[in-house]
Amino acid sequence: MTTPSTVKNIQFPKLESAHSSPEDWRNELIYFLMVDRFSDGKEHTRKPYKRGQPGTVDWQLWAESGKARYQGGTLDGARSKLDYLKNMGVTTLWISPIAKQRKALDTYHGYSSQDFLNVEPRLGTIESLRALVDEAHSKNMRVIIDIVFNHSGCNWVYSSEDPKSPEYTPNKKRGFGGWLAADETPTMSVCSRDDGVWPEELQKPEIYHRAGTGNLGEGDVFDPLAENKRSDFFELRSIDHRAGNCLKTMIAIFKWWISATDCDGFRLDTVKHVTIDTARRFCAAIKEHAESIGKKNFLVVGEIAGGNSFQEMGQEAIGDCLDGTLDIGEGRVFLTEAALGNDTPTKYFDMLDGNVQMAKYRCMGRYVTVLDDHDLVSMAPDTERLRFSQRTDKQERVLLALGVQLFGPGIPCIYYGTEQALTGPVPKEAKKEIEEWGIHDHFLRETMFGAEHARVAGKFGTQPDPKMPGFAAFGAVGTHVFDESFWLYKCIQKMTHLRNTEKIFRTGSYMRTAFFNQPDGLMAFSRILGVKEAFVVMNFSKKPVADGSLFVHVNPSDTKVEVIFNSEQMIHEARGGKEFKGSTPVGSKFILGTTDEHKAFLRLPTLKDGQVLIFMMQPEE
Numbered sequence: 090m091t092t093p094s095t096v097k098n099i100q101f102p103k104l105e106s107a108h109s110s111p112e113d114w115r116n117e118l119i120y121f122l123m124v125d126r127f128s129d130g131k132e133h134t135r136k137p138y139k140r141g142q143p144g145t146v147d148w149q150l151w152a153e154s155g156k157a158r159y160q161g162g163t164l165d166g167a168r169s170k171l172d173y174l175k176n177m178g179v180t181t182l183w184i185s186p187i188a189k190q191r192k193a194l195d196t197y198h199g200y201s202s203q204d205f206l207n208v209e210p211r212l213g214t215i216e217s218l219r220a221l222v223d224e225a226h227s228k229n230m231r232v233i234i235d236i237v238f239n240h241s242g243c244n245w246v247y248s249s250e251d252p253k254s255p256e257y258t259p260n261k262k263r264g265f266g267g268w269l270a271a272d273e274t275p276t277m278s279v280c281s282r283d284d285g286v287w288p289e290e291l292q293k294p295e296i297y298h299r300a301g302t303g304n305l306g307e308g309d310v311f312d313p314l315a316e317n318k319r320s321d322f323f324e325l326r327s328i329d330h331r332a333g334n335c336l337k338t339m340i341a342i343f344k345w346w347i348s349a350t351d352c353d354g355f356r357l358d359t360v361k362h363v364t365i366d367t368a369r370r371f372c373a374a375i376k377e378h379a380e381s382i383g384k385k386n387f388l389v390v391g392e393i394a395g396g397n398s399f400q401e402m403g404q405e406a407i408g409d410c411l412d413g414t415l416d417i418g419e420g421r422v423f424l425t426e427a428a429l430g431n432d433t434p435t436k437y438f439d440m441l442d443g444n445v446q447m448a449k450y451r452c453m454g455r456y457v458t459v460l461d462d463h464d465l466v467s468m469a470p471d472t473e474r475l476r477f478s479q480r481t482d483k484q485e486r487v488l489l490a491l492g493v494q495l496f497g498p499g500i501p502c503i504y505y506g507t508e509q510a511l512t513g514p515v516p517k518e519a520k521k522e523i524e525e526w527g528i529h530d531h532f533l534r535e536t537m538f539g540a541e542h543a544r545v546a547g548k549f550g551t552q553p554d555p556k557m558p559g560f561a562a563f564g565a566v567g568t569h570v571f572d573e574s575f576w577l578y579k580c581i582q583k584m585t586h587l588r589n590t591e592k593i594f595r596t597g598s599y600m601r602t603a604f605f606n607q608p609d610g611l612m613a614f615s616r617i618l619g620v621k622e623a624f625v626v627m628n629f630s631k632k633p634v635a636d637g638s639l640f641v642h643v644n645p646s647d648t649k650v651e652v653i654f655n656s657e658q659m660i661h662e663a664r665g666g667k668e669f670k671g672s673t674p675v676g677s678k679f680i681l682g683t684t685d686e687h688k689a690f691l692r693l694p695t696l697k698d699g700q701v702l703i704f705m706m707q708p709e710e
Contacts, residue, residue, distance in 0.1 A: 090214075090215050090216060090349075092206045092207045092208075092215055092349075093206050093288065093345070094206070094282065094287060094288055094289060095288045095289040095290060096288050096289075096290050096338050096341045096342065097290075099206075099341055099345050101344065101345060101348040103348075106383070107351055107382045107383035107384055108222075108226045108231075108351050108353065108384070109383065109384065109385070110353060110379075110384045110385055110386035110387055110388070111231065111353075111386060112386065113386075113454075113595075113596060114386070114388055114412065114413075114454075114500050115454040115498075115499070115500055115595050115596050116180075116595050116596070117180045117181045117231065117500060118178055118179050118180050118181065118495075118501055118502075118503070118585055118588070118589075119179075119180075119181045119182075119183050119233070119457065119500060119501065119502040119503070120174055120177075120179040120181070120182055120183065120502070120503050120504075120505065121183040121185075121462060121463075121502055121503070121504050121505060122167060122182065122183070122184060122185070122505040123162070123185040123197075123198065123199075123463055123505065123534055124162050124163065124164060124166075124167060124184055124185050124187060124199070124212050125159055125160050125161070125162040125185075125197040125198075125199075125211070125212065126160055126162050126197075126505070126534050126535065126536045126537070126560070127162045127166060127167055127170070127505055127536075127537055127538070128162055128163075128166030128167055128169060128170045128537060128538045128571070129160075129161045129162050129163055129166045129538045129540060130163060130165050130166035130168075130169040130538075131166075131538065131540075132169075132538050132539075132569040132571055135538070135539055135567055135568055135569050136567070136568050136569075137568060137569060137570070137571070137572055138539070138562065138563060138565050138568040138569065138570045138572070139568075140575075141515065142515065142563070142565050142568070143515050143516055143519075143564075143565075144514055144515055144519060144561075144563055144564020144565050144566075145564070145565070145566065146558040146561075146564045146566060147558065148514060148519045148520075148522040148523050148564065149522060149523055149524060150557060150558055151514075151523075151558050151560060151561075151564055152523045152524070152525075152526075152531070152532075153557075154543040154557050154558055154559065154560045155531040155532070155534060155535065155560035156529060156531040157195055157546070158195055158197070158543035158544055158546060158554070158557060158560075159195055159197045159211050159543065159544040160197065160536045160540055160543055160544065160559055160560055161536075161538075161540045161543075161544055161553075161559075162212070162536065162538065163212055163213050163217070164184075164187065164208075164212055164213035164214075164217040164218050164220075164221050165213060165217050165220070165221075166538065167182070167184065167221055168217070168220060168221040168224050168225075170571065171224060171225055171228055171230065172228075173571055173573065174230070175228055175230060176573060176582065177508060177573075177578060177581055177582050177585065178581065178582055178584075178585025178586060178588070178589060179230070179503070179585075180229070180230055180231065180589075181230060181231040181232070181233060181353070181354075182221075182225060182230065182231070182232045182233065183232075183233040183234075183235065183356055183502065184221075184232065184233070184234060184235060185198060185199045185235050185463070186198070186199030186200055186202070186234070186235045186236060186237055186358070187199060187208050187209055187212055187213075187218060187234065188202040188203075188204065188205050188206075188207065188208070188209065188236075188237070189202065189203050189204035189205075189207040189208060189209045189210070189287075190202065190203055190209050190211075190242060191203045191242050191243070191244070191269070191273075192271050192283045192547075192548045193271065193272060193273050193547045193548050194242075194243075194273075194547070195544075195546055195547065196242065197211075198463070198534075199212075199235070199237075200237055200325070200358060201241075201242035201243065201325055202237055202241050202242050202286075203241070203242045203244055203283075203285075203286055203287070204282060204286070204287040204288075205241075205286075205287065205288060205291065205342045206287060206288050206342060206345065207282070207287070210551075211544070211551060215349060215350075218350055219349070219350050219351070222350050222351050222352055222353075223351070226351070231353035231354070232350075232352050232353055232354075233352065233353060233354035233355065233356055233388060233390075234346065234350070234352050234354075234355055234356070235355075235356045235358065236343055236346070236355045236356070236357060236358065237358045237359070238328075238339045238342075238343065238357065238358075238363075238371060239327070239328060239358065239359045239360075239362050239363050240321070240322055240325045240326055240327050240328055240359070240362075241286055241291065241297075241325065241326045241328060242286075242325060242326070243269065243324040243325060243326065244268065244269055244285055244286035244326065245265065245266070245267060245268045245269060245285065245286070245294070245297075245326065246266040246267060246269060246275055247263050247264060247265070247266050247299070247301070248263070248264035248265060248266035248267075249263060249264065249266070252266050252275075253324050254301070254302045254321070254323060254324050255301040255302065256301050256302065256303075257300055257301045257302055257303025257304070257316060257319075257320055258300055258301050259300070259316065259319075260314070262295075262297075262298065262299040262300065263299045263300065263301055264299075265294040265299065268284060268285035268286070268292070269284070269285065270283075270284045270285075271283035271284055271548070279292055288338070288342070290334070290335075290338040291328075291338065293333070295329075295332055295333065296328060296329055296332045296333060296335040296338075297326050297327065297328060297329055298318075298319040298320075298321070298327040298328070298329045300316075300319040300320055300321065300327065301320070301321060302320060302321045302323055302324075303316045303319070303320035303321075304316055304317070304320065305317050305320055305322070305362065306395065307320075310361065310395075310399060310402060311365060311402075311406075313331065313364040313366075317361065317362055318362060318363070318364060320362075322359070322362075327362070330363060330364070330367045330371075331364070331367070336367060336370060336371065339371065340370075340371060340374045340375070343355065343375060344374070344375065344378040347375070347378060347379055347382070347384070347387070348378075348382060353384065353387065353388065354387055354388030354389065354390065355375065355387075355388070355389055355390075356390050356391075356392065356415075357371075357372075357389065357390070357391045357392060358392055359392060359394070360391035360392055360393050360403060360407075360411075360414075361392075361393045361394055361395055361399055361403070365403075365406040365407065368391070368403070368406075368407050368410075368411070369406070369407050369408065369410055372389050372407060372410035372411050373410040375387070375389055376389060376410060388412050388413075389410065389411055389412050390411070390412055390413045390414065390415065390457055391403060391407075391411050391413075391414050391415070392414070392415050392417065392466075393414050393415075394417065394418075394466045395418070396418040396419055397418045397419050397420065397440070399418070400414045400416075400418055400450075400456075401450070404450050404455065412455065413450070413454075413455040413456045413457055413500065414450075414455075414456050414457070415456070415457050415459055415462075415502075416451070416456045416457060416458050416459055416499065417459055417462070417466055419436075419440065420437065420440055420451075420458075421459055421460065421465075423436040423437035423440070424437045424460065424490055424493060425460065425477060425490065427489070427629050428460075428477070428486055428487065428489040428490035428493075428629065429477070429480060429481055429486060430486065430629065430630065430631045430698075430699075433610075433629075434610070434612045434627070434629040435612070437493070438601060438612060438614065441497075441498070441599060441601065441614075442601055451498055451499060452498050452598075452599050453498075454498055454499055454500060454596075456499050456500070457499065457500045457501075457502050458493070458494045458497070458499040458500065458501050458502060459502050459504070460477055460487075460490045460491070460494065460503075460504065460507070461476045461477055461504040461507055461533065462502075462504050462533070463504070463530060463533055463534060464530045464533065465530075465533065473526075473527030473528070474527055474528060474529060474530055474532055474533055475513070475527045475532060475533070476504075476506070476507070476511055476512075476513075476533055477490065477507070478507070478510040478511055478512050479511070479512050479513045479527070479532070483698075483699065484510045484512075484577065485656075485660060485699050486699045487507070487510070487577070488580060488584075488656050488660075488699065488701060489627055489629060489699055489701065491503075491507075491581065491584060492584070492625065492627060492656070492701045493627075495584050495585065495587075495588045495594065496584075496587075496588065496594045496616065496623075496625045496703065497599065497614065497616075497625070498599045498616075501588075503581070505537065506535065506537055506562065506570070507577075507581075508575070508577055508578040508581050509537070509562070509570045509571075509572060509575055509577065509578065510575075510577050511535055511562045511563070511570070512563070513532065513535075513563070514563065514564045515563040515564060515565070519564065531560075534560070535560055535561065535562040535563075536559060536560050536561055536562065537562060537569060537570050537571060538569050538571075539559065539561040539562065539565060539566060539567055539568045539569045539570070540553070540559035540561065540566070541553070541558070541559055541566045541567050542554050542555055542557055542558060542559050542566075543557040543558065543559055543560065576660065576663040576664045577663075579662075579663035580656075580659050580660060580663050583659050583663070584654075584659075587653070587654060587703075591623070591653075592618060593616045593617070593618040593621055593622075593623050594616055594623065596618065597616035597617050597618035597621075597623070598616070598617045598618070599614060599615075599616060600614065600615045600616075600617060601614055602614055602615050602624060602639050602640070603639065603640045604637065604638065604639045604640070605638040605639060605640055605684065605688075605690040606636060606637060606638045607637060607639075608630075608634040608635070608636060608637050609630060609634070610628055610629045610630025610631075610632075610634055611626070611627070611628055611629075611630070611634050611637045611693075611696065612626075612627050612629055613625060613626040613627070613639050620707055620708055621705065621706070621707045622641070622642075622643070622705075622706045622707070623653070623703055623704070623705050623706070624639065624641070624691070624703065624704045624706065625701065625702075625703050626639070626693060626696065626701070626702045626703070626704070627696075627700075627701050628696035628697065628698065628699060628700050628701075629699075630698065631698050631699075632698055633695050633696065633697050633698060634695065634696050635695040636693075637692075637693040637696070638682070638690050638691060638692045638693055639690060639691055639693065640688055640689065640690050641681060641689045641690060641691055641706060642689070643681070643689055643706055644689070645680075645681035645682070645683055645689045647708055647709050648681060648689075648706055648707070648708060648709065649678070649706065649707055649708070649709050649710075650678065650679040650680070650681060650691065650704055650705070650706050651676065651677070651678055651679070651704065651705050652673055652674070652675055652676065652677040652678075652679070652702060652703070652704055652705075653675060653703050653704070653705045654675065654701065654702065654703035655671075655673055655674060655675055655700075655701075655702055655703075656699070656700050656701040656702070657669075657671050657697060657700050658671060658674055658675060672694050672695065673694045673702060679691060679692075679704065691704065
């Protein structure tokens with residue numbers, strides 16, 4: 090399929106029958122993967138990774154490989170792993186941006202578009218993207234595409250001493266110094282699809298802010314001329330949607346992607362850095378087009394950095410055109426630190442109460458819960474850019490965070506590799522050999538497929554570079570980590586099965602549980618649907634807690650209380666254990682007590698470090 094080179098010539102492909110949208114996105118479980126780092130489809134030619142196996146690489150070269158090279162993952166590779174994901178309980182894929190990048194550069198992440206109407210050839214073709222979507226649909230799964238509509242790649246230079254990244258200039262546009270040809274040399278003409286930027290409508294210098302590189306956090310978020318709206322993203326060029334027909338062009342581009350691929354939603358990058366009016370008009374047009382072809386609940390979710398206050402402002406100002414935001418502000422930080430055992434869980438759960446910022450959106454399910462992702466933008470500047478599993482020696486504690494995601498309100502999203510507990514270099518002492526370990530984003534982006542070598546740099550990046558090791562998980566090049574027998578994969582499988590089976594965890598109302606007696610580190614919440622109420626009880630402390638009890642709003646004489654989930658039992662069974670001999674196995678029955686004031690309460694058993702229990706309460710039949 091030849092992709093259009095100009096918006097005016099776009100003929101929207103006619104879908105014989107567009108795949109329908111989910112009735113409620115809260116019923117979905119999203120899995121975010123970076124296409125270049127997930128699968129190349131050739132895992133059958135490599136051995137599975139053996140846990141504890143030490144890496145065999147020069148660790149500094151390994152780190153450089155991850156930072157600056159394509160690794161070889163493809164759209165066809167992602168398609169080959171749909172059963173792996175479906176078996177784990179995943180219902181929706183969120184894939185990293187797939188628009189064509191500059192040919193001579195190694196922007197494997199996809200956020201540096203050169204041709205907005207083409208697929209990056211190092212990842213695949215428009216046909217392979219459509220094949221991924223079609224096969225996902227055949228398995229009752231859906232696909233969300235990460236899109237960039239706020240900026241382009243470094244497709245032109247300034248007429249200044251620093252042509253690529255000059256200092257920010259307020260209130261005026263800097264001089265235009267020419268387009269960049271495929272070989273990265275300046276030119277005033279765009280001759281091929283590898284030169285400059287495409288489609289043709291984007292080849293107008295006046296539609297870029299041309300303000301240079303400033304502070305992306307500076308200025309009023311509602312001011313269309315603020316520095317946070319006009320600044321380039323380092324060398325990525327900020328687009329001025331208010332200039333000419335620029336916004337109409339961007340809308341047409343992404344309407345085409347919906348029709349060409351039959352995808353089910355968009356994740357919008359850097360929404361904070363466009364004006365509210367631009368975001369509202371863009372989102373409305375996208376959803377209107379999707380509905381016109383039969384996708385009545387096309388998902389549009391935004392990345393709004395800066396914290397809860399910015400997310401709430403975005404939701405309020407953009408309105409129903411934006412279905413939700415990624416929970417990448419304080420929520421992610423508080424949940425991570427609580428699950429690691431470094432801070433109180435109260436900070437996180439307080440955000441779900443009353444009139445706290447974003448509370449109503451969280452409880453309505455209009456946000457996507459996130460633990461790990463590809464850049465951890467919400468973390469403090471001095472915080473290491475590391476996955477959860479890279480920051481703890483007790484891997485079981487990730488189940489606390491996943492329990493909040495899967496059993497609490499919102500749309501849960503799992504980042505690729507979480508299920509395989511990617512812990513960084515093995516042995517861990519090898520981290521000392523890596524300069525700036527944990528400082529940069531690429532340490533969040535190991536490959537799961539374990540190619541022996543990274544790709545050659547630049548325009549020849551489809552071939553392996555024998556001098557550069559692949560950025561394999563654990564440093565174990567030549568091995569893959571798609572292990573469905575791994576205990577954490579099996580635990581997530583068990584948890585998603587419970588979530589998918591019990592609607593109460595997907596669409597039930599949320600309530601913070603009041604304790605009759607609350608030991609430090611113990612936290613609980615309930616989900617309510619009809620006559621059923623599920624209590625999720627978690628021990629966030631690093632030691633066992635006993636003597637906890639919580640109030641319940643039921644009649645003790647006619648209520649059945651049963652344990653339906655025990656994380657200790659789940660881990661025991663996932664690791665191949667036989668009969669579980671611990672306390673409170675699934676199926677255990679409990680009798681409610683009554684205080685002197687005739688209030689019903691549930692006396693809790695002792696919970697181990699990091700343990701999660703779920704009690705289901707419903708009327709006796």
